[in-house]
Amino acid sequence: MTLTLSSPSTAWVRVCKLDDILPGAGVCALVDGAQVAVFRVTYRGADRIFAVGNHDPYTSANVLSRGLTGSYTAVDGLRFKVASPLLKHAFDLETGVSLDDPALRLPVYAARAKGGDVWIGLAV
Amino acid sequence: MFQPNRFAVSPVLPQVVVVGSGMVSHRFVEQLRAQADAACLRVTVVSEESRLAYDRVHLSSHFDQPRPDLALATPAGYAELGVDVVFGRATSINRTARTLQVGDTELSYDVLVLATGSFPFVPPLPGKDAAGCFVYRTLDDLDAIRAAAEALPTSATGVVVGGGLLGLEAAGALGKLGLKTHVVEFAPQLMPAQLDAEGGGALRRKIEGMGIGVHTGKATSEVQVDGAGRVTGLAFADGSSLPADLVVFSAGIRPRDELARSSGLSVGERGGIAIDDRCVTSDPAVYAVGECALHDGRVYGLVAPGYSMAKVAAASLLTDLGLNPASEARFTGADLSTKLKLLGVEVGSFGDARGATPGARTVSLSDNVRNTYSKLVLSEDGLRVLGGLLVGDTARYGDLLDLSLSGTPLTVPPETLIVPPLPGATEMPATANALICSCENVRSEAVCSAVAGGARDVASLKKCTGAGTGCGGCVPQLHGLLQTELRRLGETVSNHLCEHYPHSRQELFGLIRVKGWQSWDEVLEAHGSGSGCEVCKPAVASILASLHNDYVLKPQHAPLQDTNDAFLANIQKNGTYSVMPRIPGGEVTPEGLIAIGEVARKFGLYCKITGGQRIDLLGAQRDDLPAIWTDLIAAGFESGHAYGKSLRTVKSCVGQTWCRYGVQDSTSLAIRLELRYRGLRSPHKLKSGVSGCTRECAEARSKDFGLIATEKGWNLYVGGNGGVTPKHALLLAEGLSEDALITLLDRFLMFYVRTADRLQRTSTWLENLEGGLEYLRAVIMDDTLGICADLDAAMQHHIGTYEDEWAAALSDTAGLARFRTFINSDARDNAIEWVDERGQIRPAPLQPALLHGLVPLPMAGGDD
Numbered sequence: 007m008t009l010t011l012s013s014p015s016t017a018w019v020r021v022c023k024l025d026d027i028l029p030g031a032g033v034c035a036l037v038d039g040a041q042v043a044v045f046r047v048t049y050r051g052a053d054r055i056f057a058v059g060n061h062d063p064y065t066s067a068n069v070l071s072r073g074l075t076g077s078y079t080a081v082d083g084l085r086f087k088v089a090s091p092l093l094k095h096a097f098d099l100e101t102g103v104s105l106d107d108p109a110l111r112l113p114v115y116a117a118r119a120k121g122g123d124v125w126i127g128l129a130v
Numbered sequence: 131m132f133q134p135n136r137f138a139v140s141p142v143l144p145q146v147v148v149v150g151s152g153m154v155s156h157r158f159v160e161q162l163r164a165q166a167d168a169a170c171l172r173v174t175v176v177s178e179e180s181r182l183a184y185d186r187v188h189l190s191s192h193f194d195q196p197r198p199d200l201a202l203a204t205p206a207g208y209a210e211l212g213v214d215v216v217f218g219r220a221t222s223i224n225r226t227a228r229t230l231q232v233g234d235t236e237l238s239y240d241v242l243v244l245a246t247g248s249f250p251f252v253p254p255l256p257g258k259d260a261a262g263c264f265v266y267r268t269l270d271d272l273d274a275i276r277a278a279a280e281a282l283p284t285s286a287t288g289v290v291v292g293g294g295l296l297g298l299e300a301a302g303a304l305g306k307l308g309l310k311t312h313v314v315e316f317a318p319q320l321m322p323a324q325l326d327a328e329g330g331g332a333l334r335r336k337i338e339g340m341g342i343g344v345h346t347g348k349a350t351s352e353v354q355v356d357g358a359g360r361v362t363g364l365a366f367a368d369g370s371s372l373p374a375d376l377v378v379f380s381a382g383i384r385p386r387d388e389l390a391r392s393s394g395l396s397v398g399e400r401g402g403i404a405i406d407d408r409c410v411t412s413d414p415a416v417y418a419v420g421e422c423a424l425h426d427g428r429v430y431g432l433v434a435p436g437y438s439m440a441k442v443a444a445a446s447l448l449t450d451l452g453l454n455p456a457s458e459a460r461f462t463g464a465d466l467s468t469k470l471k472l473l474g475v476e477v478g479s480f481g482d483a484r485g486a487t488p489g490a491r492t493v494s495l496s497d498n499v500r501n502t503y504s505k506l507v508l509s510e511d512g513l514r515v516l517g518g519l520l521v522g523d524t525a526r527y528g529d530l531l532d533l534s535l536s537g538t539p540l541t542v543p544p545e546t547l548i549v550p551p552l553p554g555a556t557e558m559p560a561t562a563n564a565l566i567c568s569c570e571n572v573r574s575e576a577v578c579s580a581v582a583g584g585a586r587d588v589a590s591l592k593k594c595t596g597a598g599t600g601c602g603g604c605v606p607q608l609h610g611l612l613q614t615e616l617r618r619l620g621e622t623v624s625n626h627l628c629e630h631y632p633h634s635r636q637e638l639f640g641l642i643r644v645k646g647w648q649s650w651d652e653v654l655e656a657h658g659s660g661s662g663c664e665v666c667k668p669a670v671a672s673i674l675a676s677l678h679n680d681y682v683l684k685p686q687h688a689p690l691q692d693t694n695d696a697f698l699a700n701i702q703k704n705g706t707y708s709v710m711p712r713i714p715g716g717e718v719t720p721e722g723l724i725a726i727g728e729v730a731r732k733f734g735l736y737c738k739i740t741g742g743q744r745i746d747l748l749g750a751q752r753d754d755l756p757a758i759w760t761d762l763i764a765a766g767f768e769s770g771h772a773y774g775k776s777l778r779t780v781k782s783c784v785g786q787t788w789c790r791y792g793v794q795d796s797t798s799l800a801i802r803l804e805l806r807y808r809g810l811r812s813p814h815k816l817k818s819g820v821s822g823c824t825r826e827c828a829e830a831r832s833k834d835f836g837l838i839a840t841e842k843g844w845n846l847y848v849g850g851n852g853g854v855t856p857k858h859a860l861l862l863a864e865g866l867s868e869d870a871l872i873t874l875l876d877r878f879l880m881f882y883v884r885t886a887d888r889l890q891r892t893s894t895w896l897e898n899l900e901g902g903l904e905y906l907r908a909v910i911m912d913d914t915l916g917i918c919a920d921l922d923a924a925m926q927h928h929i930g931t932y933e934d935e936w937a938a939a940l941s942d943t944a945g946l947a948r949f950r951t952f953i954n955s956d957a958r959d960n961a962i963e964w965v966d967e968r969g970q971i972r973p974a975p976l977q978p979a980l981l982h983g984l985v986p987l988p989m990a991g992g993d994d
């Protein structure tokens with residue numbers, strides 16, 4: 007069952023309850039046929055939701071939702087990342103860019119928590 | 131010194147027109163902007179492709195998912211640099227009027243720069259223009275190939291004509307598109323321009339091993355075509371043929387010199403626009419750079435020489451326009467040494483690789499087990515390296531290339547330079563100022579001074595030295611050099627867990643134990659920063675588990691666990707899992723074996739006897755894990771912790787019970803120990819062995835703790851290791867009774883758990899323990915620290931609170947949702963593919979080309 011909220015340029019698809027994702031963890035959602043890795047990162051008591059492709063380009067396996075999330079210090083301050091469970095390549099959660107190879111980037115999806123649910127935005 | 135202005139420059143700013151927007155053109159534009167003030171000349175770039183310069187070297191990654199952005203230049207970026215762009219093909223030059231014709235537009239120039247690159251040569255075969263025939267040079271070519279491949283049925287075949295560098299690259303790309311791929315080469319071997327016959331043979335075996343068909347010594351005579359004009363195959367001069375649904379020609383490149391030729395500039399007999407050392411053509415107002423240029427009788431098909439020309443041309447041109455002082459920059463040829471990764475196979479060739487120097491000698495090593503081949507070409511006296519070839523393993527490329535360039539006389543027998551080092555042996559001494567990055571020509575001195583200047587990671591080294599920004603093949607070396615250099619500077623010998631915790635694991639263990647912290651949030655709040663990472667989260671989780679023996683998948687602990695602990699199974703390369711029930715001491719009943727077999731059959735799992743005397747069931751879907759364990763637990767099995775940093779197995783021999791030499795019951799002791807220490811979370815995995823006599827069939831001395839029976843009792847050994855750095859365990863105590871050895875082991879293990887570093891096996895821990903074995907004896911036998919009672923109590927707590935993790939997982943019904951593939955669907959990962967091998971499943975081989983260009987982190991994953 008998928009519910010769709012409408013907005014001018016983005017269709018929001020509900021994927022699960024916020025409580026379905028433990029703080030710091032990820033789940034994989036099937037959204038419009040694509041495997042989307044959805045993460046809930048809790049930092050200083052606030053929740054942030056990120057969504058990137060589930061496919062790890064370094065190993066060609068669909069595993070990123072099972073990676074460990076964390077933070078790293080970039081020039082512009084603290085940013086969030088996820089490390090692939092297979093060979094530990096890390097990606098910036100906001101931009102999808104590989105921290106090992108800036109030319110490589112995962113697809114990123116709009117994501118938010120609203121009304122206790124987690125929503126993924128698709129461009130329409 | 132300013133040179134007099136050689137050109138009658140128009141009253142307005144001088145106008146530079148660059149024909150072609152390829153890699154070298156782009157580098158040239160950058161160089162112009164870097165070497166002179168943008169306000170003093172106008173630059174226009176003419177691009178025939180529908181886009182501006184992109185990274186052609188990584189063209190094949192256009193088929194990767196996600197598709198990387200290869201653009202080097204964008205119209206917006208050029209606008210910012212004040213560079214005008216005209217899209218279209220330049221068709222003629224009027225050298226007298228100094229104009230260039232591009233379609234209907236006529237551009238005036240003061241200086242013209244030709245950077246037109248090459249075109250792929252297509253042999254004049256009948257049928258070569260049939261539908262389904264392609265070349266491999268531009269992004270548009272690749273898009274056309276993709277579209278054609280997608281329209282073909284899944285079993286379709288793609289054939290590449292040409293087994294050189296680019297042909298193999300193209301073959302990898304066809305593989306990525308899912309085509310059954312073949313390579314056809316006219317010469318008797320692959321890569322005839324770079325490799326000798328042996329090297330070609332090693333490469334061939336590697337490539338055939340990837341499922342790519344290789345046909346050498348085949349002269350293509352005709353492209354076969356059906357009634358609709360579509361390619362159906364290739365016919366060869368020897369009368370044979372090969373069916374094909376798609377053909378890519380990669381039979382060499384030719385310089386694009388047609389503009390130069392038609393305007394009367396001198397060109398080489400076999401093509402190429404003649405240039406001098408300043409990159410000037412036969413017309414002083416026209417320059418040429420890159421693959422279209424012919425310098426000293428040579429055309430270069432690699433990007434690095436083109437980049438050197440771009441730099442020289444920019445300097446010469448600014449001098450000639452009177453904008454810069456006289457420049458000494460000259461292009462004097464380039465070394466053709468290359469190191470490449472083709473289809474995941476590393477190939478390096480340097481110097482006089484083919485042994486053309488008179489009197490040259492060779493030493494070579496052809497390893498048909500690893501399929502590697504190394505050859506050194508030596509001077510007549512055998513003292514100098516002139517060149518060489520490396521196939522399959524190019525780890526020493528940089529050092530060897532350096533030896534050949536510097537001509538340093540050898541101080542070691544030459545064969546030692548190509549034989550893989552024995553484990554533990556010292557590495558070949560790096561030559562001073564060794565070449566690290568051949569793409570960008572960066573040497574170790576430059577890297578070291580960048581480190582001295584503050585660079586602390588590979589990313590910043592890339593930024594300030596340029597090393598590693600080309601093919602990426604040198605990144606592991608760069609990483610290694612950085613580590614060595616930091617160590618030399620006395621830095622980073624820091625044992626901090628990671629950027630989030632300024633403590634070693636041992637310090638953190640002490641803090642958590644003393645303060646009594648129970649959860650990650652408390653630990654982070656009190657001792658850490660940020661939100662943690664993949665290093666500190668599992669480390670803290672492990673400490674909490676060692677101390678409290680809580681179920682590791684409680685909601686507050688689950689998100690900290692490394693993936694294996696997170697799903698209580700070992701992740702495999704395709705994202706599925708392996709399941710290993712505990713089989714203490716390797717002893718199992720027929721019923722047990724049958725039950726395991728039935729589970730494997732029911733869930734379609736691959737079975738293998740492991741090196742740890744138990745049975746691994748591989749290929750389990752995450753969703754099936756709970757059901758698999760329901761069946762295994764019903765048959766009396768429990769988790770084997772193959773996934774945890776905890777006790778793995780206690781290996782045993784049959785011992786006195788059966789063996790004619792046995793003097794003690796090794797099997798029973800092994801089972802007792804395995805049941806005692808199962809589930810103990812530790813800094814790294816723990817392995818043990820128990821042998822019934824000195825013949826040592828259980829290999830106890832290669833284990834973290836091992837026991838060998840004697841007539842007088844048990845000898846206890848500690849700190850052994852197989853694995854990466856094998857080490858024999860050391861004798862801790864002799865002639866022990868079972869109870870005495872258990873007391874010692876309880877203390878030994880708990881002391882290790884408390885004081886070792888993250889991912890430090892007992893062998894390295896013991897090596898680094900100040901005072902060594904004597905100190906260890908003092909602590910756990912004479913209680914010099916007064917902590918034995920505490921260690922004993924800690925082990926009692928562990929044993930008393932042990933529960934089977936899988937039983938706990940199954941009773942935690944809410945937690946089971948985590949094992950679903952998708953949170954919002956019952957579907958499974960449909961990208962997982964299996965093939966049949968010897969009657970069981972195995973993961974479908976990944977097209978190695980899928981991973982082309984991606985360099986795994988050094989030692990990544992080695993921590994499992």
Ligand code: SRM
Pocket residue numbers: 700701702708710738739740741742743744745746772778779781815817832833850851852853854855891991992993994
């Ligand atoms: C399954 C097995 C190979 C087999 O098919 O026989 C195996 C499989 C793996 N070993 Fe092993 N090792 C296996 C016996 C061994 C042995 C032999 C032994 O235990 O008697 C050794 C050498 C002994 C030793 O550890 O000292 C061994 C030394 C390693 C090492 C190197 C350890 C070291 O200290 O250098 C690693 C990497 C690591 O732990 O960092 C490793 C890591 C791994 C990992 C976890 C690699 C990974 O990250 O995926 C493999 C897990 C595959 C899986 O999911 O099933 N494996 N591995 C064996 C399982 C034994 C068991 O029943 O539990």
Ligand SMILES: Cc1cc2nc3c(=O)[nH]c(=O)nc-3n(C[C@H](O)[C@H](O)[C@H](O)COP(=O)(O)OP(=O)(O)OC[C@H]3O[C@@H](n4cnc5c(N)ncnc54)[C@H](O)[C@@H]3O)c2cc1C
Pocket residue numbers: 149150151152153154155176177178179186187188189190218219220221245246247248266267268296299386389419420421422430431432433434436470601
């Ligand atoms: C698949 C592949 C893999 C490669 N791998 C490597 C590698 O690993 N290492 C390495 O060193 N090299 C590699 N190369 C070679 C490398 O890409 C070239 O050496 C480099 O691109 C040459 O740059 P260039 O600017 O001289 O030519 P190009 O990049 O070919 O650029 C020339 C441009 O000029 C345009 N042009 C030509 N004539 C006109 C005209 N009349 N009007 C307007 N525009 C015109 C062309 O369309 C083209 O866009 C590889 C090449 C390919 C195709």
Ligand code: SF4
Pocket residue numbers: 783784785786789790791792793796821822823824825826827828
């Ligand atoms: S170690 Fe070997 S010889 Fe000794 S009891 Fe075991 S099996 Fe027999």
Ligand code: FES
Pocket residue numbers: 566567568569570597598599600601602603604605
């Ligand atoms: S060797 Fe190619 S980037 Fe360094």
